[in-house]
Amino acid sequence: MKKNILYLIIAVLIFASCDEKEDYMQINSSVMDVSGEYWVHYDHAEFGADPFGAGYTKLLISNTAADNGTEGWLSDEGNFWDYKVKIPVDMQQLTFGSDQVVTSIVDGYEIQVKITNGKIIHDVVSNLASGVTADSIYFEVWFEDLEESTEIPNDKLIVSGFRKTGFLEDEH
Numbered sequence: 001m002k003k004n005i006l007y008l009i010i011a012v013l014i015f016a017s018c019d020e021k022e023d024y025m026q027i028n029s030s031v032m033d034v035s036g037e038y039w040v041h042y043d044h045a046e047f048g049a050d051p052f053g054a055g056y057t058k059l060l061i062s063n064t065a066a067d068n069g070t071e072g073w074l075s076d077e078g079n080f081w082d083y084k085v086k087i088p089v090d091m092q093q094l095t096f097g098s099d100q101v102v103t104s105i106v107d108g109y110e111i112q113v114k115i116t117n118g119k120i121i122h123d124v125v126s127n128l129a130s131g132v133t134a135d136s137i138y139f140e141v142w143f144e145d146l147e148e149s150t151e152i153p154n155d156k157l158i159v160s161g162f163r164k165t166g167f168l169e170d171e172h
Contacts, residue, residue: 029067030063030091031063031067031069031071031089031091033094033122034061034072035061035063037058037059037060038060038061038137038162039161039164039170039171040056040057040058040059040137040159040160040161041057041160041161042057042080042081042141042158044150044157044158045158046150051150052149055172056161056172057079058077059075059137059159059161060073060077061073061074064086069089069091070089070091071088072086073085073086073087074086074087074096081141081143082109083106083111083143084106085102085104085115087118094119094120094121094122095119095120096115096119096120096139097117097139098116100114101114101142112143112144113142114142115139115141116141116142116156117138117140118137120136121136122135123135124136128170129169129170130165130167130169132167134162134164134165135162135163136162137159137161137163138160140157140159141159142156
């Protein structure tokens with residue numbers, strides 16, 4: 001009996017010590033409309049669709065620590081070429097990239113990368129297995145060591161795909 005009373009007192013103290021719940025306040029990133037997880041494929045103007053046979057791979061765009069609405073991180077997390085670069089973002093136009101070459105920050109593989117002509121278009125991809133509509137992503141990428149693979153100077157890849165829907169049937 002004493003044991004049950006002790007448990008009851010402990011339970012009352014625990015519940016009484018809890019603060020009143022505060023309302024949840026969602027804080028969105030300043031680059032929220034372009035950030036997210038995307039399924040993309042890498043194509044080539046001369047060698048055609050998916051010349052490296054990678055298929056769809058994951059790509060992430062996220063805010064930087066500054067979260068100022070003018071820059072973001074773009075990373076393939078080692079799914080294709082293994083790169084992570086900071087890119088300029090224009091939230092009014094939903095565009096990203098520049099003509100500037102930047103250095104990837106992947107440890108042990110700090111290559112030069114250039115992201116150009118990046119664009120997000122909301123709600124235009126509709127041929128997904130789930131039947132939902134997703135955002136489209138497009139950009140062109142130059143890697144300093146791409147020429148070793150294609151033997152074309154100043155070569156680039158064309159990257160396109162769609163924002164992750166959250167439905168398993170759309171995963172690649």
